[in-house]
Amino acid sequence: MRILHTAxxxxxxxxxxxSMLEDQAEVLHRLVDEVKKLDVDVLIMAGDLYDRAIPPKEAVILATEIFTRLIREAGIPVLAIAGNHDSNERLEYGADLLSTSQLYIEGTLKKDIRKVTLKGANFYLLPFADHVAIRKLLGNDEIKDLQDATRVQIESIKEKMNPDELNILIAHGYVVNGGKESxxxxxxxxxxxxxxAEYVDVNLFDAFDYVALGHLHKAQKVKSDRVRYSGSPVKYSKSEAGHKKQHLLVDLKKDMIDVQTIPTNPKRDLRVVRGFFDELMQDESEDYVFFELEDKGYVMDAMHQLRRRYPYAMGLEYLSKKDRQPKETTRTHQLADKKDVLELFNDFYENFKDEPLDDERKQVVNGVWEDVQKGGE
Ligand SMILES: [Mn+2]
Known part of the structure; x- marks a missing residue:
């Protein structure tokens, strides 16, 4: 059984x-081109197809194009579940009809967890639902969190499962090996x-030959070679700048697993670039860039100027302020109700300019504040 696992x-x-739409279109259309050559038996999309419960129309059009190409052009069945960003019911629109074309979408959770058998392998589709919804659906008051809910769901799968067959679980969640830091x-x-707690322990999944997970955006295995996150195909935050985005090509037999990675190679990378403003202005790039400026003082209109050389600049922060800012924000919050407006403004000004208000400026601020109070009467 050869699986293409993505999520x-x-x-x-x-x-x-x-908008990431252009990058997503490029990466996903290339995925179709690649699976056509790889003799893949099934493609798994393990949740969070969309970013929002009501996706923009362009997103729905792209999803339709990709699924249609995978099935019609590449001839590959697709198994997809809802993630926590998807609307369970909306994702399931037409699902029964679509399954006759080998597009198996499980949006809402069912009492009997859906099993799809393809080429002799069993796939169990576990769309995301929170523990309250699962408790209600199953009428089981012992379910207090996602760990309990998942345990009950897995038990019900295992009751009917033939351990001699190839059994694959598709799920969306936060699976850990012991603690969060795993x-x-x-x-x-x-x-x-x-x-x-949002975490579920990996040991719950011991009975499966492979667990195709979605949710965490970094590709990683959890404890075993057989429990994996494919990660997202595109970088979606600064914290993902160091990720190597990929799809997983999984060859699976009862006693063997072999996993290859297929880099997604988006045209535009997402990077963190560190340096002095003047140096950075000597360079240019079409990547998504988060700047970390080494300059001590603020550069007027820095982002605006940088965008002329880096049209996809996403963010900017000053390294000299980075460590200090959170503390000061906390302190400002704590003291906010004890200080008058002028003191608070002085704090803000000092934080921003690295020097306190001088007397002349204090007078201006005083004047403005008096006018504001008068205006309110
Ligand atoms: Mn998710």
């Missing part, structure tokens, strides 16, 4: 005001639950 497409995502997360993943 977290987040089609239509906007990163720092830039895997690497990114800033573009939205928490799966508020108030309870």
């Amino acid at each position: 977290d497409w987040h089609i239509g995502k906007i990163v720092n005001e830039f 895997v690497e997360d990114s800033d573009s993943e939205r928490p799966l639950s508020i108030g309870t």
Whole structure:
């Protein structure tokens, strides 16, 4: 069984005001071109097809194009589940009809977890749902968090599973080996639950020959070679600048697994670039760039100027301010109700300019504040 495992497409995502649609289209169309040559038996998309519950129309058009090409042109069945960014019900639109064309989309969770058998291998499709929804669906009050919910779901799969066959689970979640630090997360993943732990222990999945996971945007295995995140095909946050984005090509038998990686190679990389403003202005790039300026003082209109050389510049911060800012923000918050407006403005000014307000400026601010108060009467 040869599987192409991918996930977290987040089609239509906007990163720092830039639409990723063009990059996604390029990478996904190339994926179709590549799988055509690889003799792939099935393609798995392990959740977060879209970035939002109601995706922009361009995103829906692209998803349709890619699925249609995979099935009609490449002749490869597609298995897809909803992630936490997708709307479960909307993703499932027409799913029953589409399955007759070998596009198997599982949007909403069912009591009986869906099994699709292709070329003798069983695929179990576990779309994302929070533990409250799972508790309600199963009428099981013992489910207190995602760990409990997943355990109950896996038990119900195992009851009917033939361990001599090839059994593959497709799921979307935060799977760890012991603790959170056993895997690497990114800033573009939205928490799966508020108030309870969002983690699920990898040992729950021991019965499967392969677990195709979605959610974490970095490609990684969890404990075993047989439990893997493919990661997202495109970088979606500054924290992902160092990732090597890839699809996984998994060859699987009962007693053998071989995993190859296919780099996604987006045309535009997302990078962090460090340096002094004047140096950076000597260079240019069409990549998505987060700048870390080494200059001590603020450069007037720095981002605007940099965008002339780096049209896809995404962000800018000053290294000299980086470590200090969070502390000062906390302190400002703590003191905010104890200070008057002029003191607060002085703090803000000092934080921004690295020098306190002089007397002349204080008078100007005083005057403005008095006018504002008068205006309110
Ligand atoms: Mn997700």
